[in-house]
Amino acid sequence: MWRGPLLAAMILAICFLKTRPRLLPRQPSNLARLETSFRPLLEELPPDAHIGFFSDDTDPADRLWASYVLAPRIVDPEQRSGLILCHTEKPPAGRLIRDFGRGWVLVEK
């Protein structure tokens, strides 16, 4: 009667010890942080808005994160005028609308 639970407990222990080190550290909370930071922007921008995007980071993750958080607004790196969301140390010339911190600013050109 005890063999079943014992075998089950052994499998649980072995599998958990084997799997645990393979698990990733907690996802960088960039998405959650951006969702919080951009909340005022989400309330101000209409759902059909198009905004530009500028970043001096070659990693496309920034733009993808911004697109996800701001959806269904379209974040378009080809757009050079109007509202531009920037993730950079040196934002392009234009009127600063809002500073979200951590290098994220919204400017109007």
Place this chain on the structure above:
Amino acid sequence: MTQASAALVTLASLALSYLGVRRLLPEARPSLTLGLTLAGSLSLGAWLFSLGLYLAPDHATTIDLVAEASLLLLLGRRAWPPLQTANERPHPILAWVVGAAALVGLLVFWDLSQRLPHGSWDAWGSWNLRARFFALVPGDWQRIFHPALHFTHPDYPMLLPAGVARTWRLVGAIPPFVPRLHAFLFPSALILLTGAAVAIERGVHSACVAACFLCLGPVPLDAASQYADLPLACFMVAAVALVLHAGHHPRERAHALTLAGVAAGLASFTKNEGLVYLILFCAVITFRRRRDLPWVLLGASPGALLSLWHKRLAPPDDYRSAWTLTLALADLAEWHRHRLAARCFARAWWSFQPALLLPLALALWWRRPSPALKWVLPLLAAMTASYLVAMVTTPHELAWHLQTAGRRLMLQIYPLGVLTLFLALPRAPASAASPPSSAP
């Protein structure tokens, strides 16, 4: 509050799906009924919501609700067949082992999904991003075709994001809990359906071992990424399990084969690879079980039609637009590309579950396979070959494409591979005594 609402919406879908499965397949064993209920609850609403998006985007939710309510009325009016009970039970030790394996799988999924609340890269970069468009601006959902959103792969089929968006619409918010719930339910259905398919042909003991392989393999780990690979695998296995069920229950043959077609059709509406599966599944049925084909085609048509409709609407992705026959033929002639792709696939299988070598060795030793192996093995082989050709002829850099997609392609057919392997093993002696139709 939104979590409670999402749970309620999911429970309502589960109830409707359960009624449908019980009505259509009253003789199905409990694991098959439960697996189909889970998969059906997620896919019926998604299909109806997608149809609504195509026909009348502003009223997609209404179309979905009216259709589901009508189905509920239709199903609830007739007398109910008696409930099947399990009279072939696994050995108690095996039952404990399966329970432990399921608990390990659940804990691994839970732990990882806590660390990846929005899923992995493609989940928030494609599937859930598109779901946000469908949920927040259903009347203007075709904005996902904007060139700035080409990275979301807007031509990918809509079943998964539409299912998430449908629940978000009904809940009235977009909590990340919903895609996580879908990411849990689809693999659960996958494990149940694989177990059911093995149990139909090889008995409940083999089914328990097969379920352990899935619970302790890559399925719970990859489920937390919220990708569409496991939902696709779920439909692939569901189609096979239903054909096997049809073979053992002649009275339910038409219903089971039509549902097998529905599953294959929904595979094509889940991922592009699903369209390949649908074609190969129909081809294998044509060659090996020709008289089943009309039912399968009938069932496959709703999913396949929406899939093709979406392909017509959406701009082609970077693979399709860059692929040419001339380049593909040149790539096919390069032996080292085949070697690289085959090595990547083999490494993926090894990383999934090295212990699978043991049942493989047993299967090769005993050579007493199920008759179903005659058509399931060619199906698996054809899928593997098609993935190999797709990788070898990729217009992208081969090493990069293999690194990003090779493992996930194998993950899609991994449960089908486990099923095939257990079909190749002899039937467990304790289960052989029970007649197939009385099995759970």
